[in-house]
Structure formats: structure tokens, C-alpha cells
Amino acid sequence: MNPRAEDPGRCGDADCGQALHRLQAYLDGELPDTDLDDIRQHLSDCYPCTDRLSFEEQVREIVRRGCSEEAPPALLTRIESALDLGGRGPGFTAPGFSA
Numbered sequence: 407m408n409p410r411a412e413d414p415g416r417c418g419d420a421d422c423g424q425a426l427h428r429l430q431a432y433l434d435g436e437l438p439d440t441d442l443d444d445i446r447q448h449l450s451d452c453y454p455c456t457d458r459l460s461f462e463e464q465v466r467e468i469v470r471r472g473c474s475e476e477a478p479p480a481l482l483t484r485i486e487s488a489l490d491l492g493g494r495g496p497g498f499t500a501p502g503f504s505a
Contacts, residue, residue: 421448425455433462 425448431437432445449456477485 422452422455425449425452426458429455429459429462433459433466 425445428437428441428445432442437445449459
């Protein structure tokens with residue numbers, strides 16, 4: 407049996423460091439297939455890393471729910487106009503220059 411599975415409070419070995427370092431890429435679906443089995447195996451054996459994964463998933467869900475508002479149509483129009491003008495739309499002042 408894996409020692410991490412026997413001691414759910416233990417984390418911090420090299421495998422944990424690598425798993426935590428790659429956690430965001432794992433959540434974003436950006437890990438190469440060759441790494442997926444390794445991190446999934448580690449997460450199945452290591453309670454602290456699995457707990458961290460759960461925390462990160464919850465944070466993402468809270469952010470996702472909190473960012474559900476759309477920009478008002480007038481703001482979108484202003485942004486599109488500014489982009490069409492290369493960011494030099496009405497009222498634009500380059501940093502360090504006065505109007």
C-alpha cells in the first residue's frame with residue numbers, strides 16, 4: 407500500500423511537488439497524454455493533493471458563476487470602435503502625454 411494513502415496528512419515529497427506544479431494544466435486539459443496517467447495515479451493515492459484539486463475546482467466554479475454577466479452593448483461598441491482605431495479612439499491619451 408502507498409504510504410501516502412495510509413497517512414492522509416502527509417504531503418510534500420517530490421511527487422506531490424510535481425503534481426501540484428502541474429495541477430492548473432491538468433484542470434485546463436493542457437497536460438500531454440503521457441503525463442495524465444501519472445497525475446491521476448498520484449491524485450488517487452494522495453489525499454492532500456486530491457484535497458487541493460477539489461479546492462481548485464471549487465474556486466474555478468465560484469469564479470465561473472461570478473463572471474456570468476455580459477458587458478453592456480454600449481461598452482462592447484466602444485471597445486470595438488477603439489480596436490478599429492488602433493486604440494486611439496475619442497478621448498484616448500497615450501501614457502505620458504497630455505490631451
